[in-house]
Amino acid sequence: MSLSQWLAGKKKMSLNSPIKHTFSTQNKNLWIKCNQCNFLMYYKVLNENFKVCPKCSYHFQASSQDRIFYIFDRDSWHSFDVYLSSTDPLGFADRKLYSARLIDMKARTCLSDAVQTGIASINSISVACGIMDFRFMGGSMGSVVGEKLTRLIEKATKLQLPLIILCASGGARMQEGMLSLMQMAKISSALYKHSEASLPYFTILTSPTTGGVTASFAMLGDLIIAEPNALIAFAGRRVIEQTIKEDLPDNFQTSEYLFKHGFIDLIISRAHLRSQLSKLLYLYS
Template sequence: MSLSEWLTFKRNTTLEKNIREVDVQVPEGLWIKCNKCNLLMYYKTLEKNLKVCPKCDHHFATTSQDRIEQLIDNNTWQPINDYLTSTDPLGFSDRKLYSKRLEDMRNQTGLFDAVQTGIGQIFNIPIALGIMDFRFMGGSMGSVVGEKLTRLIEKATIDKIAVIIICASGGARMQEGMLSLMQMAKVSSALQKHQQEQLPYFPVLTSPTTGGVTASFAMLGDLIIAEPNALIAFAGRRVIEQTIKEDLPDNFQTSEYLFKHGFIDLIISRVDLKIKLHQILSFYYNS
């Protein structure tokens, strides 16, 4: 080893030692690592890109309020039935009372239930928008979710505007039993009347969209849209494999697999969603 190489080695070794000895305090929420490609980035960089990894296009989980800000024109959002809340008609209890679970969810998320609904504009085109929020009991569909979406669709039918529902759900809410399953038929019926008026409806399937939501309004759109690599399913992999006694492909419940096999029509990145929705809406209203 030459003298210059030895000096370089010594300097780098000393620098690494000093760095290890310094207690660096990184502020919480400043950095975030992508779960898919391990890219380390500023959280503000991720937020600026609508919580989509700029390197691998991995879509991070996001909130219903974020969705409103991403899709709806400024100062045009008008919420509908914001304060509608579930009761506990069955007196259900598992690890805690259902009524207490609802209260905890409201305090944690600031929401009254698992969906926000309202009227807004996408590049000046009026739409009725429902956004499911997975943070609230896994986006489960109970009586309030079904009622809010039904009222939204009925208003859109009266106002002659398109309906868009951002789906994110673990399925029907077991704590409300049969009442939650009835919401599948109720929302689907409202969509049928909306369609009879020749008005468009577009579901946007995000990760995850499963259970009774997939079995009803998530698959009833004029165009069914999904985010990249979203988990879309009715039942879980293990249940299906045990039922049909066969192994399934690793990606069989992803939006890409479903697109290939004709279950969905478009895969659109969250970054492009507002522009693409505007193009689709323009086609419908100008045709």
């Protein structure tokens, strides 16, 4: 083997080296660029700032586990119905079997479905809380999400607890058809009984909150709170424009637009949410 052939072989080996690939992957995960202002930050800076850009206050997507950590007193979270999961009642299939999608999502997120429910405390005030997770099939509302939230609301009513639901959803889950749409009425009915018991219910709308979730429990709160610049809608922007044959404002379907027009009550940054919820719960208690 000639020297030139040996050098060519070494170069090819170094280019295909798994060590180099691992380094580049790690480097990519260490540095994060803001989607709004392109500010480049170390991942620890973002995590320590509640996943909010320190330069422009853009709110990155947060998981349900992140929100538990950000909002509640340490070690106060007690989950319900952790292993409740869908059984693919319709045998739905598109490019992939729905049952296979569920298995994949469970492996990726370590969740049984798109919501976590439980009881926790905020500055020692006990609350029942449901936290939707967009990572699990876009936070879509299927029969399990509806069942878990209904059980949570019924438990909150029985224990005379205030209720908080954090919404992050693309709407009803099409793979479950009418069974997913039924959850809108089911959850709303449980909320009515909670309201009749004179117990407070807060909703926190994060980006995105859309479809059947917006059309039901997301907009039924005694106080409706939203994160800054959150996408909040029922139908998509293009659908509305094509229906009414008009162009919509640039900030249409944002939390700021909805606040200006009286659809939501407060816009609160994630960094201040815990302290503001504590004050609100104290006022309502």
